[in-house]
Amino acid sequence: MGAVSAAAITFLGAAYFARRVVVPTTTRREDLSITQVFEGEDGSLRIELPATPLTRAPGRYSFWFGNGKGHACIGAVVDEDTNDGTVTRLVERVDAGDLHAARAGIWSGYAFSKAEQLGLPFEEVKIKVDNGVAPAWKFVPTTGGPAASTWAIHAHGMGGKRAGALRGVPVASSLGLTSLVVSFRNDGDAPPSNDSRYSLGQNEWLDLEAAIQFALDHGAKRLVLFGWSLGGSMALRAANLSAHSDRIIGLVLVAPVLDWAETLTSNGRASGLPEAVARVGLKMLGAKAGRWVTGLEQPLDLLTLDWLARSRDLNTPTLILHGIEDKSTPVTASERFAELRPDLVQLVRFEVPGHSLEWNADPDKWESSVTRFLKSLPAD
The missing domain is CATH 3.40.50.1820 (Alpha/Beta hydrolase fold, catalytic domain)
Known part of the structure; x- marks a missing residue:
């Protein structure tokens, strides 16, 4: 019974992994919270965010909010509070949406939305x-x-x-x-x-x-x-x-x-998925019989990629x-x-x-x- 359950768990995990690879996502969770949006002494718009390797990185980035309808271009770091674990950056422009009303968003590299x-x-x-x-x-x-x-x-x-x-x-x-x-x-x-x-x-x-x-x-x-x-x-x-x-x-x-095989397996490991499960998922992607799981019209030939x-x-x-x-x-x-x-x-x-x-x-x-x-x- 235990062996059957383990096999079933492996199959279900592999099926979930395989579908997640090929099914397009239409929405992303807005998982980066906003501490505050305010004007600096020089009149520039600023945003305070939790300090992470990404939000502390130099350069210009995108911040999507309002269920993807709002977009702002985020510029240089102007302050960092190590005690509160926050970082403040310039807001170079707001292309759409009300950033003041936003509570969270998504960090990305677009920089330009139009x-x-x-x-x-x-x-x-x-x-x-x-x-x-x-x-x-x-x-x-x-x-x-x-x-x-x-x-x-x-x-x-x-x-x-x-x-x-x-x-x-x-x-x-x-x-x-x-x-x-x-x-x-x-x-x-x-x-x-x-x-x-x-x-x-x-x-x-x-x-x-x-x-x-x-x-x-x-x-x-x-x-x-x-x-x-x-x-x-x-x-x-x-x-x-x-x-x-x-x-x-x-x-x-x-x-x-x-x-792709190594990249997907590596991503699976990073998310806590056992490598053996990821490998089964890759086989599903490459098998005609896996179509009922993945929905692919034709199997993927990962060797050619x-x-x-x-x-x-x-x-x-x-x-x-x-x-x-x-x-x-x-x-x-x-x-x-x-x-x-x-x-x-x-x-x-x-x-x-x-x-x-x-x-x-x-x-x-x-x-x-x-x-x-x-x-x-x-x-x-």
């Missing part, structure tokens, strides 16, 4: 994808020159929206690149897939391929793919499988997931920007990838806690690294 906040010329465009059209922002470069026919396509991460990829646009624009900031299946903006499930880049890259086709149809000659987290997995897959892979001259990957095992398949110059304290997607995979392919992969490390917050903590280092990399790519 395209117009970049102060760059842009237009809304529609890209034909499976099941309909996906909205995108097209940014016209502020300078011309030889790079004018090079386009940068920016793909956000899992559970996010295209605004999360806006951080990469200013540096691309300053170098004369046209930028296309895209949405993709199951992100709430683009049409959902037939099964309404994430496939960890296995199928999402097809929407990136549609964006590539759009860019080529509208004058692009060369392409650089910017991928954030899951977007990095998509960019690698596109560079490998795209019908236009010869036009892709570079990849800029921000905290990319290079080995393992870029450490497939490092020899990389043919495109690649820059990786990764925080050394990223517990969600550990930097060790990026370090290994760079060791395996020193001929094509450059890795720049950042001292910042959290995931995909490299730009936020040190935008100067981030943009100078990207600038050097892009300038090193062939002009034609």
Whole structure:
């Protein structure tokens, strides 16, 4: 009886794990409390929060509140009370909602919630994808020159929206690149897939391929793919499988997931899930019989998404920007990838806690690294 119960518990835990990986989340719990919002002596708006590694980190961040309807850009730390365990930061702007009325929110790396906040010329465009059209922002470069026919396509991460990829646009624009900031299946903006499930880049890259086709149809000659987290997995897959892979001259990957099996298992361990249960969950994701649990239209082939095992398949110059304290997607995979392919992969490390917050903590280092990399790519 005990063995049966243990097996049942393992199965249920694995099923929960597998579904959690692929079922898109529409809401997040606002788990960061607000101590107070007030005006400083200089008239600036300030917010006091519990002091954590994230809220104490240097740089600019997003604070979402009001069930995701409110957004503020949070700037520098101006005070810290070690006795009360709080930190006070500048509020650079409030884009939506009443921050004074908020009691809690979500800390994130977006910094920009709308395209117009970049102060760059842009237009809304529609890209034909499976099941309909996906909205995108097209940014016209502020300078011309030889790079004018090079386009940068920016793909956000899992559970996010295209605004999360806006951080990469200013540096691309300053170098004369046209930028296309895209949405993709199951992100709430683009049409959902037939099964309404994430496939960890296995199928999402097809929407990136549609964006590539759009860019080529509208004058692009060369392409650089910017991928954030899951977007990095998509960019690698596109560079490998795209019908236009010869036009892709570079990849800029921000905290990319290079080995989904290890990343998911590591995340499971961090949340207290026994590794054996996580491994069973991974088998469910890859098995046809697991479809009734996961809802996936087709099983996931995690081996094809393992870029450490497939490092020899990389043919495109690649820059990786990764925080050394990223517990969600550990930097060790990026370090290994760079060791395996020193001929094509450059890795720049950042001292910042959290995931995909490299730009936020040190935008100067981030943009100078990207600038050097892009300038090193062939002009034609």
